[in-house]
Amino acid sequence: MAGSAMRGLAPRTLGVLGAVSLLLALSGCSDSGSGGSGSTATASPSSPAAGGGDTIDIKNFAFNPASLTVKAGAVVTVTNSDSTTHTVTATGAKAFDTGDIAPGKTATFTAPPEAGSYPFICTIHPFMKGTLTVV
Amino acid sequence: MQMRTAVWAARVLAAAGLAVDAYVHADLAPQYDAVKATFSQGDLFRIEAAISALAALLVLAWRRLPGDAFGWLVAAGGFALLVVYRYVDVGKLGPLPNMYEPVWFTEKRVVAVAQLVTVVTAAFLVAVDVRDRRHQRHLR
Incomplete structure (x- = not known):
């Protein structure tokens, strides 16, 4: 009985329902994070740390900092704060490569x-x- | 009676799949604003979220052939794009960014499963709708 009543919804009612669903979806987009706006980080270069404190954070598809200075042989910790997998891989001869870092994980x-x-x-x-x- | 229950179950599953599709795309959209050409991948995710939400509503509330077919199309199209961009480096397509991402992660798996559930259940609904239409035509 209720089903047949729903089937009889007027086109105008369906239009209103559709508009409401679109608004709900769009509002869901706006409150779920800070939102990146560029493909590279804008953080300033860091200076070399004394003892193993070298870190890179990946957030909104950007490395933070984008430029990092470290001592030779330093251990660099990479945290993936995004919802997708990332890597930190040297170009060319691949002097270093973290491999896949799952969301929320550290390498x-x-x-x-x-x-x-x-x-x-x-x-x-x-x-x-x-x-x-x-x- | 059993058929009616099956149709309702399919309807709820199809709508739930579309709702999950909408939620995950809306949730991921801000991060994917970084992937952009004229439009960003985030923009396209928002469009997908809005269309999926509308389709879920149509499948659940309107319950007619065009709505069920629309739901199937949204899920099937979304799944096809997801798989293509997972395995093929498509490159930029006019105003669309290169959305190639050769990796599976939790949200992507969830969306793929949700879309597949909707593809199967919405196909069933479309088949039932077509059968009902033919039956009604016979009665006239």
């Missing part, structure tokens, strides 16, 4: 022993770029 890699500048990307989302400077 580490060892900085190369030679001083220099090492660009890195996320191999899953190659538009994510950063630079590791080894001193």
Whole structure:
């Protein structure tokens, strides 16, 4: 009985219901996070830490900081704060590579022993770029 | 009576699948604003969320062939795009960003399962709708 009543909904009523559902979906989009607006982080370069405090946080498809300076052989900790998997992988000869870091997980890699500048990307989302400077 | 129960169960499952599809896409949209050409992937996720929410409503409240077919189309189209962009590096397509993401993660798996549930149950609903239409035509 109730089913037949629903079937008889007027087109205007359905239109209103449709509009409400669209508004609900769109409002759901607006309150679920800060929302990234660029493909790279804008944080300023960091200076080398004394003892194993080198970290990279990945959030909203960006490395924070995008440029990190560490000592040769330093252990760098990477935290993935996004909802998707990321990697921190040196371009070229792959001087370092965390492999896949699942959402919410942490990984580490060892900085190369030679001083220099090492660009890195996320191999899953190659538009994510950063630079590791080894001193 | 059994058929009626099966139709209702299919309707609830199809709508639930679409609701999950809508929620997860809306939830992930802000992060995916970073993937952009003219439109961002976040924008496309919001559109998917809105269309899925509308389809869920139509499947549950309107309960007619066009609504059920729309629900099937939204789920099947969404699943096809998800799988394509999981395995094929499509590249930028005009104003659309390259949404290639060669990885599975929890939300993506949840959406894929939800869309598949809707594809199966909405197909059943469409088949029943078509059968009912034919039956009504015979009675006239």
